[in-house]
Amino acid sequence: MRILAVSAGLLALSLPAQANPTLEGVASGLYELEKTHAFLTWTVKHNGISGYTVNFTDFDADLVFDAETPSNSQLSVSINPTALNTNYPDAAKKVEWEEELGTDPRFLNAGEFPAITFASTAVEQTGEFAGTVTGDLTFLGVTQPVTLDVSYGGVANPPWFGQRDVIGFTASTVLNRSEFGQTSMAGIISDEVTIEFSGEFLQAEE
Amino acid sequence: MKIKMSFTAGFGALALTACGGASDNPTIESAETAPVAAETIQAELHPLLAEVAADTYSLEKTHAFMTVTVGHNSGISQYRISFPDIDGDLSFDPAAPESSEITFTINPALVETNYPGDYKAGHADSQWESWNEDVSRDAKWLNADEFPEITFVSTSATKTGDLSGTLTGDLTLLGVTKPVTLDVTYNGVANPPWFGERDVIGFDASTKVMRSEFGMGAYIPNIGDEVTVEFSGEFLQDE
Numbered sequence: 001m002r003i004l005a006v007s008a009g010l011l012a013l014s015l016p017a018q019a020n021p022t023l024e025g026v027a028s029g030l031y032e033l034e035k036t037h038a039f040l041t042w043t044v045k046h047n048g049i050s051g052y053t054v055n056f057t058d059f060d061a062d063l064v065f066d067a068e069t070p071s072n073s074q075l076s077v078s079i080n081p082t083a084l085n086t087n088y089p090d091a092a093k094k095v096e097w098e099e100e101l102g103t104d105p106r107f108l109n110a111g112e113f114p115a116i117t118f119a120s121t122a123v124e125q126t127g128e129f130a131g132t133v134t135g136d137l138t139f140l141g142v143t144q145p146v147t148l149d150v151s152y153g154g155v156a157n158p159p160w161f162g163q164r165d166v167i168g169f170t171a172s173t174v175l176n177r178s179e180f181g182q183t184s185m186a187g188i189i190s191d192e193v194t195i196e197f198s199g200e201f202l203q204a205e206e
Numbered sequence: 207m208k209i210k211m212s213f214t215a216g217f218g219a220l221a222l223t224a225c226g227g228a229s230d231n232p233t234i235e236s237a238e239t240a241p242v243a244a245e246t247i248q249a250e251l252h253p254l255l256a257e258v259a260a261d262t263y264s265l266e267k268t269h270a271f272m273t274v275t276v277g278h279n280s281g282i283s284q285y286r287i288s289f290p291d292i293d294g295d296l297s298f299d300p301a302a303p304e305s306s307e308i309t310f311t312i313n314p315a316l317v318e319t320n321y322p323g324d325y326k327a328g329h330a331d332s333q334w335e336s337w338n339e340d341v342s343r344d345a346k347w348l349n350a351d352e353f354p355e356i357t358f359v360s361t362s363a364t365k366t367g368d369l370s371g372t373l374t375g376d377l378t379l380l381g382v383t384k385p386v387t388l389d390v391t392y393n394g395v396a397n398p399p400w401f402g403e404r405d406v407i408g409f410d411a412s413t414k415v416m417r418s419e420f421g422m423g424a425y426i427p428n429i430g431d432e433v434t435v436e437f438s439g440e441f442l443q444d445e
Contacts (some may be wrong), residue, residue, distance in 0.1 A: 050410075
């Protein structure tokens with residue numbers, strides 16, 4: 001992982017987490033992504049010297065969470081590849097660049113492949129609040145198994161959600177884009193792509 | 207820049223010439239015939255630093271990312287905000303990275319929270335048009351109208367490894383200036399043809415600050431006091 005110095009560095013950094021997360025009293029059942037507190041990024045290495053990070057800004061996920069036996073949980077994710085934020089500094093060029101990234105056949109090719117999806121196939125608990133989620137990632141029409149490293153961040157009950165639980169997770173994985181047929185700008189843009197997620201899921205209303 | 211580069215490498219190359227006997231062509235190849243000198247060079251300069259110009263550099267803004275991350279809901283998730291309008295001037299000497307100096311500015315009037323959907327629909331009472339604007343301008347957050355610039359000016363640097371170090375400087379946020387130390391990794395040099403002979407060098411940097419120390423205490427601990435600051439980006443040798 002250290003080869004991906006840039007992205008691995010981000011992962012290695014301990015982020016501010018809940019001091020004492022708990023699964024006790026957490027409801028099992030369907031949860032939906034709480035989209036206003038959810039971040040999904042991909043990072044590639046650029047020219048071998050810096051990390052280039054882009055946010056997906058339109059994605060959704062459903063989680064069937066089993067608080068007693070987390071390994072029974074199931075996750076499905078859908079990502080709109082046309083909704084990107086590159087933080088490109090020039091406003092007009094930003095729009096062009098994001099459209100190019102989203103739709104150009106060299107990149108996310110959304111005209112032909114309008115959704116990126118992930119459907120879990122196996123969940124394993126590796127620690128009290130850590131585990132892996134393996135699933136089928138479909139990207140550019142190619143489906144490959146991918147395993148996410150996941151940590152559970154804890155539960156919250158903000159009053160505006162009534163009795164519904166909000167649970168937080170952070171997840172990451174590294175994949176090779178060439179395995180999905182994307183080899184554009186090899187040598188300038190790394191084959192390895194680091195995917196990072198942190199966000200909250202809100203218990204669905206009965 | 208290749209010319210500067212050969213000046214920098216030139217000191218080593220001169221040493222090579224001196225050790226390895228007279229040569230009008232002190233290239234790396236000739237280093238192989240002078241193993242002692244070659245080892246000396248390697249010990250002094252990591253290969254990723256060996257061909258880098260000692261010069262002033264400016265942020266290559268199209269390949270530069272700066273984010274701050276705080277725990278949300280007492281840390282169950284990480285909330286990450288990007289600063290799309292940043293700039294930096296770097297003075298860098300590959301032979302003495304600890305002599306590097308940097309000034310960095312962040313425009314708090316531009317923040318990107320990637321807030322989805324219609325902010326006003328759920329926040330009809332807000333005086334702000336968007337969540338980005340709220341974070342940027344509200345007095346309890348970045349208060350950009352009153353404090354239109356966040357700055358970092360280095361005061362010292364140390365080398366902690368071949369390609370890593372720390373950079374200490376004065377961070378001014380919300381009108382408060384405090385010393386902050388960044389952990390920095392140097393990632394290497396690139397020479398894309400569209401920049402001619404100019405070097406492009408890449409770094410990662412990160413640090414943690416307590417926002418309460420700068421007077422921003424809103425919603426602690428629901429929104430964490432500890433802020434993780436992360437940077438990855440490139441600097442382009444000045445013309």
